Amino acid sequence: MNVPESLKYTASHEWVRAEPDGTLSVGITDHAQDALGELVFVELPEVGRKLKADEACAVVESVKAASDVYAPLAGEVVDAHHALADSPGAVNKDPYGAWLFRLKPADPAALAKLLDAAAYKKTFK
Amino acid sequence: MKTTPLIGAHRRAGAKLVDFAGWEMPLHYGSQIDEHHAVRRAAGMFDTSHMLAIDVAGAGARAFLSRALANDVARLERPGKALYSCMLREDGGILDDLIAYFMREDLFRVVVNAATADKDLAWLEALGAGDVALRPRRDLAMIAVQGPQARSRTWSALPVLRAASEPLEPFFGAPAGDAFVSRTGYTGEDGFELLLPADEALAAWGRLAQAGVRPCGLGARDTLRLEAGMNLYGQDMDESVTPLECGLAWTVDLAAQRDFVGRQALAARKPARAQLGLLLAGRGGVLRAHQAVHGAHGDGEITSGTFSPTMQTSIALARLPLQTAPGDEVEVEVRGKRLAARAVHPPFVRHGRILVS
Numbered sequence: 001m002n003v004p005e006s007l008k009y010t011a012s013h014e015w016v017r018a019e020p021d022g023t024l025s026v027g028i029t030d031h032a033q034d035a036l037g038e039l040v041f042v043e044l045p046e047v048g049r050k051l052k053a054d055e056a057c058a059v060v061e062s063v064k065a066a067s068d069v070y071a072p073l074a075g076e077v078v079d080a081h082h083a084l085a086d087s088p089g090a091v092n093k094d095p096y097g098a099w100l101f102r103l104k105p106a107d108p109a110a111l112a113k114l115l116d117a118a119a120y121k122k123t124f125k
Numbered sequence: 126m127k128t129t130p131l132i133g134a135h136r137r138a139g140a141k142l143v144d145f146a147g148w149e150m151p152l153h154y155g156s157q158i159d160e161h162h163a164v165r166r167a168a169g170m171f172d173t174s175h176m177l178a179i180d181v182a183g184a185g186a187r188a189f190l191s192r193a194l195a196n197d198v199a200r201l202e203r204p205g206k207a208l209y210s211c212m213l214r215e216d217g218g219i220l221d222d223l224i225a226y227f228m229r230e231d232l233f234r235v236v237v238n239a240a241t242a243d244k245d246l247a248w249l250e251a252l253g254a255g256d257v258a259l260r261p262r263r264d265l266a267m268i269a270v271q272g273p274q275a276r277s278r279t280w281s282a283l284p285v286l287r288a289a290s291e292p293l294e295p296f297f298g299a300p301a302g303d304a305f306v307s308r309t310g311y312t313g314e315d316g317f318e319l320l321l322p323a324d325e326a327l328a329a330w331g332r333l334a335q336a337g338v339r340p341c342g343l344g345a346r347d348t349l350r351l352e353a354g355m356n357l358y359g360q361d362m363d364e365s366v367t368p369l370e371c372g373l374a375w376t377v378d379l380a381a382q383r384d385f386v387g388r389q390a391l392a393a394r395k396p397a398r399a400q401l402g403l404l405l406a407g408r409g410g411v412l413r414a415h416q417a418v419h420g421a422h423g424d425g426e427i428t429s430g431t432f433s434p435t436m437q438t439s440i441a442l443a444r445l446p447l448q449t450a451p452g453d454e455v456e457v458e459v460r461g462k463r464l465a466a467r468a469v470h471p472p473f474v475r476h477g478r479i480l481v482s
Contacts, residue, residue, distance in 0.1 A: 037344075038158050040432035041411050041439075059460065061411045063157055063344060063432065066460060085408065089158070 001124075002030040004096055008072070008111060009120035012054075015096060016072045016114060023078055024111065025099040028060060028069060031124050033095045036062040039088035044080040045101055051075060053110070058100050060091065073110045075103035129174035130266045130326040138340055146240035148175040150343055157344030161434040164312050164349055165477050168272035169341035170333050175239035178265050178320060179246060183257040186233045190225060192385050193252050195368060196376045199383075201227035205297045207309055210376055211368050212245065213387025217394055218364035219371070221245050222356065224309060226298050234305075236267075238358050252386070266326030268319045270338055271349075273477060275316030276308075282336035283319075283329055290317060311346065313353025313475045348431050351440060354402060354471025360414060361400070361428040361442050367391055370444065371428075372400035372471070398425060398444045401451065402471035404481060405439040410459040412441035412466070419463070420455035422446040427457065435474045442471065 003009070008016040013032035017025040033039065041061035051057050051071035058069035079102040084090060090098040105111065115123070126149040135142060140151035151172065153160060163169045181190060190198045196210030206227050212220045221241040226234045237245045242261075249259055270279050280287040289301035290308070295315075298307025305320040321329055334340060347357065354372075356362050362371040369377070369391060379392055405412055412430030423446040430441035441457075449455070451470045456463040469481040 037153075038156060040158075041408070043410070059410070061432075063348070066411065066413070 001034065002096070003117045003121050005117045007096065008114035008116065010070065010072045010114060011120075011123050012070050014069060014072050016111065017096075017099070018111060019102070022108065023102045023104055024072070024075070025102050026069075026072055027095060027099045028091060029120070030095045032067075033092045036060065036067055037064045038062055039091050042084045042088045042091070042100065044082065044084070045077045047077050047080055049077045051077065051103065060088070069100060071103065072114055073103070074106040076106075078102050078104050127175070129172055130323045131172045131174060131268075131330055134327060134330050135172065135340075140340070140342060143343070145175065145343060148239055150175060151340070153342040153344045154340050157342060157348070158434045160339060160341035160345035161348050163339040164272045164314055164341060164345065165435055165474070166273070167339070168270060168274040168278045168316070168337065169339045169345065170330070171269040171271070171341050171346055172330070173267040173269050173318070174265075174323075174326065176236055176267055177239065177242035177246075178234055178236050178262040178267070179249065180260040180262060181233045181235060181249075181257050182231060182260060184231055185256040186231055189253060189257045190233055190235075191383060193249060194223075194225060195385055195387060197378055197381060197383055198225060198227070198233070201225070201233075203227070203297075204229060205293070205299050207296045207298055207307055211373060212248070213367070213385070213391075214364060215386060215390060217367040217387045217390035219358070219362045219366055219368060220248060220364060222358050222362070222373075226305075226307065228300075234262075240359060262320075264323055265320045266323045268321065268326065268330060268333070269310055269312075269316065270319065270333060271310045271312040271314045271316035273315060275314065275338070278336045278338050279317055279319075279333065282332040282338065286319070311353070311355060312349040313355070313472060314349075315476065348434060351429055351431050351442065352433050352435055352472065352474035354442070354473060356442070357429060366444075367394060367396065369396040370398055370400065372442075397447060399447050399449070400428070400442060401445050401449060402469045402473060402481070403427065403430075403441040403443050403455065403457065403466045404469050404473075405457070406465040406467060408438070409462060409464040410439070412439040412457060412459065417458045418443050418445060418455050418466075419458075420445065420449055420453055420468070422448040425449070433473060436479055440473050441466075
């Protein structure tokens with residue numbers, strides 16, 4: 001299963017990428033998309049919504065089941081990847097390219113507390 | 126877990142294998158959505174060897190099935206004709222749904238679901254009381270080849286089957302050497318179901334694949350049958366439900382005088398609910414089994430729901446108050462929200478065409 005070294009992770013299978021502008025992109029991991037199966041529906045948080053850490057804020061539904069996506073850390077939603085509504089399968093094809101939403105973190109330092117690739121791999125082995 | 130004669134082919138093709146009623150079966154071979162489209166647009170094949178063919182033999186075979194099955198085997202007038210039927214308990218609850226084939230006057234064949242096969246066989250043996258011989262045919266494998274190109278590709282892969290199968294009308298079958306070919310299926314498309322000696326199945330599967338028939342798993346089988354408006358036993362019906370409550374009244378003739386198991390209960394027990402299809406109005410989510418449905422005539426429940434790859438929206442089968450009519454607007458509880466949906470008459474899709482909108 002692909003777990004890029006450059007990203008941070010949560011035990012609930014989100015990945016987080018620090019963007020140059022200080023925002024964080026959030027998506028679901030390769031392991032998560034593989035376990036869910038082909039996605040057919042994505043529900044994204046509204047831009048401007050303020051999220052607490054671990055708050056359920058998006059939904060991905062596959063041919064098999066619905067699954068919540070959680071905020072990896074507290075912050076405000078500054079962008080949502082609405083193109084995925086027409087092509088939820090993009091998450092399966094390219095889980096680390098198909099981000100779901102972008103967050104402006106309340107505390108940028110909190111990012112360091114998320115799992116690194118090695119620690120994340122241990123959560124599903 | 127039990128395996129079919131095709132397990133090696135599934136593993137080599139990289140199938141995702143799952144436990145289905147104690148059988149290790151392919152869920153998909155990479156993409157169940159692509160597999161679904163292959164069946165609607167060209168041809169796909171399913172390993173259905175986990176299902177069980179039971180031969181019912183003897184001079185009393187027709188009389189026996191006339192009592193055991195809710196649909197009337199008197200409709201089987203010409204050899205080869207197939208009949209879809211439920212098998213009921215005395216209280217009208219559905220033990221299983223099956224297809225019965227008229228082979229000869231002293232030989233019928235019923236094909237039953239995998240999960241219920243042992244129960245069905247025990248039930249039939251208890252009913253039979255020595256009048257007929259019941260022979261479970263675990264020596265046979267089954268491959269369903271489905272899609273607009275299914276018949277032509279079957280003939281190019283397995284020319285030996287052509288002479289027997291080319292004249293077949295829909296819902297008829299015919300022996301072809303040791304095999305039996307029927308023009309039946311569970312997808313809403315044209316095609317064949319092949320019953321083959323188990324040791325010939327692997328070679329047949331390989332030749333079909335070479336002829337461009339795409340291997341398809343249980344995932345695509347479920348979305349195809351739901352689009353086709355066909356029930357799944359254990360999901361849309363079970364022993365607590367009668368045929369009149371799950372859209373199968375057409376398989377039961379209560380006006381006839383034939384005495385079959387469950388008849389008295391069906392005549393006495395007025396159904397409170399009936400089955401209809403649901404079409405999600407917007408894009409708010411995916412309809413799934415057990416979601417509550419609220420309408421002007423009361424509440425109901427979804428029994429099967431999915432995202433339809435052909436229609437690109439969510440569809441379902443639901444058990445709704447009897448007064449609910451096609452066209453009625455209802456609301457479905459999906460993850461804490463109420464989404465608008467419309468009651469429709471299934472099927473949703475047949476022969477590649479969308480029938481509801």
